[in-house]
Amino acid sequence: MVETNGSEIPSRVAIVTGAASGIGLAIARKLAQESHRVALFDLSGEAAEKAAAELVAAGLRAVAYHVDVADADSVDAAVRLVRKDFGPIQIVVTSAGVEQYTAFEEITREQWNRVLAVNLNGTFSCIQAAVPDMVAAGWGRIVTISSSSAQSGAKNMAHYVASKGGVIGLTKALAAELSPKGITVNSIPPSIIDTPMAQQATDAGFFPGVEVIAPMTPVRRVGTPDDVAAACAYLCSESAGFVTGQLIGVNGGLYI
Numbered sequence: 020m021v022e023t024n025g026s027e028i029p030s031r032v033a034i035v036t037g038a039a040s041g042i043g044l045a046i047a048r049k050l051a052q053e054s055h056r057v058a059l060f061d062l063s064g065e066a067a068e069k070a071a072a073e074l075v076a077a078g079l080r081a082v083a084y085h086v087d088v089a090d091a092d093s094v095d096a097a098v099r100l101v102r103k104d105f106g107p108i109q110i111v112v113t114s115a116g117v118e119q120y121t122a123f124e125e126i127t128r129e130q131w132n133r134v135l136a137v138n139l140n141g142t143f144s145c146i147q148a149a150v151p152d153m154v155a156a157g158w159g160r161i162v163t164i165s166s167s168s169a170q171s172g173a174k175n176m177a178h179y180v181a182s183k184g185g186v187i188g189l190t191k192a193l194a195a196e197l198s199p200k201g202i203t204v205n206s207i208p209p210s211i212i213d214t215p216m217a218q219q220a221t222d223a224g225f226f227p228g229v230e231v232i233a234p235m236t237p238v239r240r241v242g243t244p245d246d247v248a249a250a251c252a253y254l255c256s257e258s259a260g261f262v263t264g265q266l267i268g269v270n271g272g273l274y275i
């Protein structure tokens with residue numbers, strides 16, 4: 020169901036994964052501000068509830084769902100609930116992700132499988148569960164959040180980088196397959212963005228800190244979740260209908 024909300028911008032139903040924190044939260048807020056009805060998917064149900072409550076308190080339309088994107092049954096159940104609560108889904112943004120820093124020779128099978136399960140399989144499951152609604156409507160927007168590390172490579176992150184490279188490949192494959200049906204599929208590969216994930220990596224000593232990276236960045240500042248959300252909102256907009264299969268870097272020029 021597409022509402023017009025009295026404005027020129029249609030109100031659509033959007034799922035944002037990893038929406039309780041960082042980049043996903045900023046995207047959920049931005050899409051809700053743009054009049055969309057937003058389903059916040061997160062493994063932390065409590066944090067997602069809190070985030071959704073803040074959006075609702077601001078007069079926006081949002082509902083939280085406790086979802087482990089690595090569990091396809093959990094994804095399917097939540098997508099069914101979103102249809103019941105809001106209607107057919109026309110926008111999916113996949114930001115749920117985990118990172119780990121481990122030397123290649125020390126990555127355990129469990130670590131490899133978990134990173135791939137969340138970052139790549141989770142992206143696949145969420146998109147596949149929602150796509151039939153977009154096909155039926157002849158309109159859809161899919162944005163995956165990958166990583167500039169899949170463009171540049173990164174040491175001690177082979178599992179993470181491989182998962183994000185897979186996300187980029189999946190994005191391109193889906194763009195080729197779904198664009199003729201009115202569905203655009205793009206990826207944002209951010210560089211370092213100031214979020215809890217980046218802070219945890221700094222605290223654990225794996226990363227020097229955003230303030231160290233800022234002067235090395237061509238635009239000379241730290242990337243914010245709102246920087247990513249702005250690019251994502253464009254890719255989800257009516258105006259972006261001719262943009263598909265693209266990597267839209269949000270990286271301050273760090274990777275060109």
Ligand SMILES: NC(=O)c1ccc[n+]([C@@H]2O[C@H](COP(=O)([O-])OP(=O)(O)OC[C@H]3O[C@@H](n4cnc5c(N)ncnc54)[C@H](O)[C@@H]3O)[C@@H](O)[C@H]2O)c1
Pocket residue numbers: 036037038039040041042043060061062063086087088089113114115116117118137141164165166167208209210211212213214215216217
């Ligand atoms: N922050 C950066 O510098 C940076 C750079 C490049 C790419 N990214 C990517 O951007 C995305 C968002 O990262 P962020 O920095 O906002 O991280 P974050 O840790 O602040 O947020 C990630 C969210 O995903 C949720 N999540 C984790 N596993 C999940 C699961 N199995 N099911 C559902 N939700 C799950 C977490 O609970 C959390 O709310 C990630 O995919 C990350 O790989 C981040």
